Amino acid sequence: xxxxxxxxxxxxxxxxxxxxxxxxxxxxxxxxxxxxxxxxxxxxxxxxxxxxxxxxxxxxxxxxxxxxxxxxxxxxxxxxxxxxxxxxxxxxxxxxxxxxxxxxxxxxxxxxxxxxxxxxxxxxxxxxxxxxxxxxxxxxxxxxxxxxxxxxxxxxxxxxxxxxxxxxxxxxx
Amino acid sequence: xxxxxxxxxxxxxxxxxxxxxxxxxxxxxxxxxxxxxxxxxxxxxxxxxxxxxxxxxxxxxxxxxxxxxxxxxxxxxxxxxxxxxxxxxxxxxxxxxxxxxxxxxxxxxxxxxxxxxxxxxxxxxxxxxxxxxxxxxxxxxxxxxxxxxxxxxxxxxxxxxxxxxxxxxxxxx
Numbered sequence: 417x418x419x420x421x422x423x424x425x426x427x428x429x430x431x432x433x434x435x436x437x438x439x440x441x442x443x444x445x446x447x448x449x450x451x452x453x454x455x456x457x458x459x460x461x462x463x464x465x466x467x468x469x470x471x472x473x474x475x476x477x478x479x480x481x482x483x484x485x486x487x488x489x490x491x492x493x494x495x496x497x498x499x500x501x502x503x504x505x506x507x508x509x510x511x512x513x514x515x516x517x518x519x520x521x522x523x524x525x526x527x528x529x530x531x532x533x534x535x536x537x538x539x540x541x542x543x544x545x546x547x548x549x550x551x552x553x554x555x556x557x558x559x560x561x562x563x564x565x566x567x568x569x570x571x572x573x574x575x576x577x578x579x580x581x582x583x584x585x586x587x588x589x
Numbered sequence: 590x591x592x593x594x595x596x597x598x599x600x601x602x603x604x605x606x607x608x609x610x611x612x613x614x615x616x617x618x619x620x621x622x623x624x625x626x627x628x629x630x631x632x633x634x635x636x637x638x639x640x641x642x643x644x645x646x647x648x649x650x651x652x653x654x655x656x657x658x659x660x661x662x663x664x665x666x667x668x669x670x671x672x673x674x675x676x677x678x679x680x681x682x683x684x685x686x687x688x689x690x691x692x693x694x695x696x697x698x699x700x701x702x703x704x705x706x707x708x709x710x711x712x713x714x715x716x717x718x719x720x721x722x723x724x725x726x727x728x729x730x731x732x733x734x735x736x737x738x739x740x741x742x743x744x745x746x747x748x749x750x751x752x753x754x755x756x757x758x759x760x761x762x
Binding site for chain 2: 418420501507508510511513514517518528529530531532533534535536537539540541542543558
C-alpha cells in the first residue's frame with residue numbers, strides 16, 4: 417500500500433512559524449486559536465498581510481520549521497507497514513526546495529530521497545492513501561483521503577479527518 | 590491526456606555537459622560517439638571517474654545546461670494538446686532542485702510551477718504517456734512509455750523509442 421504524506425502543516429509546523437514571525441516582527445500576541453478557519457494572513461490588518469505572504473518566499477523559512485507533535489514516531493511506524501512517500505506541493509516556492517530536503521534529512525531520515533516528491537499539483541499521484549491539510553489536494557486524489565487538522569481547515573467538511581498523529585496511528589497502524 | 594516529460598537528457602543536455610566539463614578539466618577530446626552504450630564516467634580512466642560523479646552534486650551544474658534540439662518548439666506544441674508535466678527524478682541531488690526550477694523558467698516558461706514534479710522514483714506518477722531516457726523509469730510506468738535516445742541507452746531494447754524531438758512530434762502531434 418502506498419501512503420503519501422503532505423509536509424507543511426502535517427509534518428512541519430508552517431502555520432505556527434507564520435504566527436511566530438508575525439508576532440516577533442510586529443510585537444503582537446496572535447494565537448493559533450484566534451486563526452481558526454482562516455489563513456494566518458487573513459487574521460492580521462490588511463497593511464500587514466503582504467509581510468506574511470512573503471514568509472514562504474524567504475530563504476531560511478522552510479529550514480527551521482518545528483515538527484508536528486508525534487509525527488516522527490508515528491510516521492516511522494507507518495514506514496514499516498506502508499510504502500511511505502512525503503509529497504509537498506512546493507514548486508511555487510523554488511527557494512524552499514533544497515531546504516525541504518535538508519529538513520527531511522534532519523527530522524525524517526528514514527524517508528530517503530527515493531521517497532520524496534516535490535510537485536505543483538498532487539492529482540498526478542498514484543497511490544492508496546493521502547494525508548493532507550488542503551482539501552484541494554485531497555479532492556482530486558483517487559484513493560483514501562485523510563484531512564489533517566490545521567487551524568485553517570477547522571471548518572472544512574466532507575473529508576475523513578485526523579486531528580493528531582495519534583489519530584492517524586489509530587486509523588492506519 | 591496527461592504527458593510526463595523527463596528533464597535530464599530529454600530537455601536538458603546533461604550528457605554533453607558531463608563531457609564538456611571532463612574535456613575542459615583534463616584537456617581531453619572525448620565525444621558523445623565514443624560513449625555510446627555507456628555513462629560518461631564509464632568512458633574515462635578509473636582515477637577520473639569520481640570527478641565526473643561529482644558534477645551533479647556541484648552548484649551551478651544544472652543551472653547552465655544546454656537545451657536538447659527542438660525540445661522547446663515541440664513541447665510548446667504538445668502543451669496545446671496534452672496536459673504536459675515535466676517530471677525529474679532529482680531528489681538525489683538537493684543542490685539541483687532550485688536550479689532546475691530556474692532553468693525551466695528560462696527555457697520552458699510555458700510549463701508553470703503547477704506542472705513541474707521533482708521526485709525520487711517515477712512509479713508514483715499517474716498519467717498516460719512518459720517520455721524518459723531511463724528504462725528503469727519507463728518500465729514501472731503504467732501508460733505508454735517512450736524511450737528518448739541518449740548515448741547511454743543506445744543498446745537498450747524493449748521500448749518504443751524516439752531519437753529526436755521531431756520523432757516525438759511525429760508520434761504525438
